[in-house]
Amino acid sequence: MAKSRFEYVKSYELPDILLPGTYIIARVDGRGFHKFSDAHSFEKPNDRRALNLMNHAAGCVMEDLKDVICAFGESDEYSFLIRKSSKLYNRRRSKINSTIVSIFTASYVFYWPKFFPNTPLQSPPSFDGRVVLYPSAREIRDYFAWRQADTHINNLYNTAFWALIQHGGLSTTEANKALQGTDSKDKNEILYSRFNINYNNLDSIFRKGTILVRRPIEPPQELTIPNESSGVNAKPVDETRPQVKPKRQEQYEGVTGELDILHEDIIKDGFWNARPWLLAT
Numbered sequence: 001m002a003k004s005r006f007e008y009v010k011s012y013e014l015p016d017i018l019l020p021g022t023y024i025i026a027r028v029d030g031r032g033f034h035k036f037s038d039a040h041s042f043e044k045p046n047d048r049r050a051l052n053l054m055n056h057a058a059g060c061v062m063e064d065l066k067d068v069i070c071a072f073g074e075s076d077e078y079s080f081l082i083r084k085s086s087k088l089y090n091r092r093r094s095k096i097n098s099t100i101v102s103i104f105t106a107s108y109v110f111y112w113p114k115f116f117p118n119t120p121l122q123s124p125p126s127f128d129g130r131v132v133l134y135p136s137a138r139e140i141r142d143y144f145a146w147r148q149a150d151t152h153i154n155n156l157y158n159t160a161f162w163a164l165i166q167h168g169g170l171s172t173t174e175a176n177k178a179l180q181g182t183d184s185k186d187k188n189e190i191l192y193s194r195f196n197i198n199y200n201n202l203d204s205i206f207r208k209g210t211i212l213v214r215r216p217i218e219p220p221q222e223l224t225i226p227n228e229s230s231g232v233n234a235k236p237v238d239e240t241r242p243q244v245k246p247k248r249q250e251q252y253e254g255v256t257g258e259l260d261i262l263h264e265d266i267i268k269d270g271f272w273n274a275r276p277w278l279l280a281t
């Protein structure tokens with residue numbers, strides 16, 4: 001077909017290819033969720049329905065985009081790690097960024113009534129998105145450690161803040177003032193001595209955020225791998241895989257069970273050592 005004389009405008013679309021062989025992090029964050037959470041009466045300091053909906057929307061992203069190998073969520077944000085060898089959309093930055101934000105936002109809206117059956121949406125929620133490249137596994141681990149440390153700092157503050165208001169009868173101004181200059185030891189102490197709350201016993205979803213991890217792709221059936229006990233007794237791979245039904249499948253219909261949903265420490269070595277496939281490719 002002959003090109004129209006308008007076709008030249010296409011040449012203004014410049015390539016925005018991401019550097020090959022580098023880890024890609026895409027983070028979405030709710031726009032104006034301070035207001036949005038108030039308008040929908042989110043429980044303070046943490047609304048479990050809201051967190052579950054965020055987790056579900058993130059699961060939808062991972063369901064659609066198989067190169068997203070794991071994700072971490074807290075509050076109104078989610079971070080997605082894309083494998084460094086990924087060829088997703090030829091690594092076009094804006095295509096990747098906009099697709100993730102769009103799947104996430106659409107899923108958040110679509111599944112809202114399932115998580116908030118008695119709370120109609122008052123306004124269309126929206127999310128911003130950004131894509132950042134990281135050169136090595138070190139920065140990826142530090143990235144997730146940064147987000148989880150943030151979860152802890154915010155949650156400890158918010159837990160103490162709302163305890164002072166809800167159980168201590170303080171105004172928001174007074175609670176703010178009471179926490180000024182306190183370190184985490186002080187906040188733990190306030191919670192324990194004044195409200196008999198042991199911070200470490202709070203649900204880990206609030207303290208640690210949520211990690212979604214893709215299980216390793218199953219190798220061909222005929223392959224065997226050595227057992228830990230002995231190489232002679234090597235079992236077929238499928239028998240060595242955990243037989244437990246993944247929690248995700250139990251909790252949320254519609255998203256297949258190849259994702260694990262965790263609320264554990266992502267800062268120390270343990271998490272990463274147990275899942276070498278997350279950073280390998």
Ligand code: DGT
Nearest residue numbers: 030031032033034037042043044045046047075076
């Ligand atoms: P932004 O991101 O610059 O458009 O502005 P915001 O307002 O989204 O601020 P951000 O992202 O720094 O902070 C997230 C807000 O969302 C924060 O004000 C508290 C609110 N939020 C998130 N999760 C919950 C929750 O579970 N319960 C309540 N009550 N509020 C929450």
Ligand code: MG
Nearest residue numbers: 029030031032
């Ligand atoms: Mg923000």
Ligand code: MG
Nearest residue numbers: 029030031033
């Ligand atoms: Mg936000």
Ligand code: MG
Nearest residue numbers: 029075076077
């Ligand atoms: Mg945020």
Ligand code: MG
Nearest residue numbers: 089095098099
């Ligand atoms: Mg098109």
